[in-house]
Amino acid sequence: MPDPSPSPPPSPASPSLIRGAGVAAWRQIVDGIEADIASGRLAPGDRLAPETSLAERFGVNRHTVRRALSELAARGLVRATQGRGTFVEARTLAYPIGPRTRFTEIVAGAGRQASGELISARETAANAWAAERLGLAAGAPVLELVTMRAADGTPISLATSTFPLPRFAGLDALFRETRSLTLAYRRMGIPDYRRLTSTVTARPAAPEEAAALDLAPGRILLVLDNVNTDPEGTRIQATRALFSADRVEMVVEW
Amino acid sequence: MPDPSPSPPPSPASPSLIRGAGVAAWRQIVDGIEADIASGRLAPGDRLAPETSLAERFGVNRHTVRRALSELAARGLVRATQGRGTFVEARTLAYPIGPRTRFTEIVAGAGRQASGELISARETAANAWAAERLGLAAGAPVLELVTMRAADGTPISLATSTFPLPRFAGLDALFRETRSLTLAYRRMGIPDYRRLTSTVTARPAAPEEAAALDLAPGRILLVLDNVNTDPEGTRIQATRALFSADRVEMVVEW
DNA sequence: AAAAGTTGTCTAGTGATATAGACAATCCGC
């Protein structure tokens, strides 16, 4: 049996809706069109089928289709103009997963403007998740940094990084000063870090996550877990970054 | 700005529901609990909070909670027993993304039973997706194989692989005979293949995809695109595999 | 200039969702 292989992108979202699944018809239409946009089946500038055609295709009333298009417009994915039609406005960012990633370079490479901020820094006790990944005892003191990144002002990722204490006491101050984790590491005597593992999964955004990333409720998140070590192989950083699956696709190259 | 880092798993799904988002309250509860299970916040064997507690936590009627739990039970994620409580039954498969992947080994390594089948094989004209990845002219003749994989009888992935013709004419017969793509390649004079790129993204399942993978409508898919080459660097295979994000997490290691 | 195509807005009726209450049945701890 060959390793799993994805099917080539099929025709646009299936017109048949699922009734009784707890997802409103208009919402399913939203998700379907959004999936077409995210997958490239609908590209920026493309005009959507007219409302009456979509209604016929999805087997719903034209008002239901309008409810969906209204939501898509509110999310900035499409723009409707009276008498002309509804056009696609969305695009995604190709985000490489690799031994090292530079958010600013990734965004600039896509012809967009990167920005970011350190939302919070605090010393706390390592929870089970961080303790396991950093090889610490549960409850061990750690430094936790929360950061938010954006491309062209659109939130891209919400990330929390955890570092063992007391080794990394003061890292947050160095980070605020240098705006670079790599430079902050160097100031602390660590010439470079190495990626140990990366894990990707996906799930719906919790309400507070959706709010932070300016997403509609329940949008899908790509969750990227990274563990980094110092040159001697000691684990120094465990990070979890949340990305909107509508705005980002993960790319791995060898 | 450091590379994005995920926040450690937060407390269980936010109890507040989003009204007016087109997702029924009971359905949001389903997704929230399912996310807790997928993320490990709720582990197999854990008992869920009682119905009355969940109703209070989510701010809904107990019947609405029961509607959600009924759905989770139908999906095989939880099991309710009168007088005792509701317990978690789900688990996920760690699926490595790497230069080579062996589904059977991955599943066996998780202590589960792998199975799979070749659903279809056909000669067709390359669509834009495959043509781009294989470096072919659009419409060039290709062989397309569709496969389904399962672990312990639970569908894990639906994959479509595309191969250029006439070079790979007969590959499907060799594949049926050897049950191994690597062996089939060797019989055709290709000692080994190499991974060129892998891309991971996520989106809701289309109805026919959900049906094929035995998922509830609208469940989240992890979509893995791979491009492989022969030892000389010529692209020989483009694959898209669809995975349930509830059942699989992608793991990358260096 | 007129017709056709398309989005935008208004009013109104029917079915699904969520709520509510009550009580039965099962399991577990004391």
Add this chain to the structure above:
DNA sequence: GCGGATTGTCTATATCACTAGACAACTTTT
């Protein structure tokens, strides 16, 4: 054996989603 905790089932009502029709206003095509 009893009480408390929890799931299971029944009936009933209010609110929201979806449908339907009609027509206005704008843009594009003929």
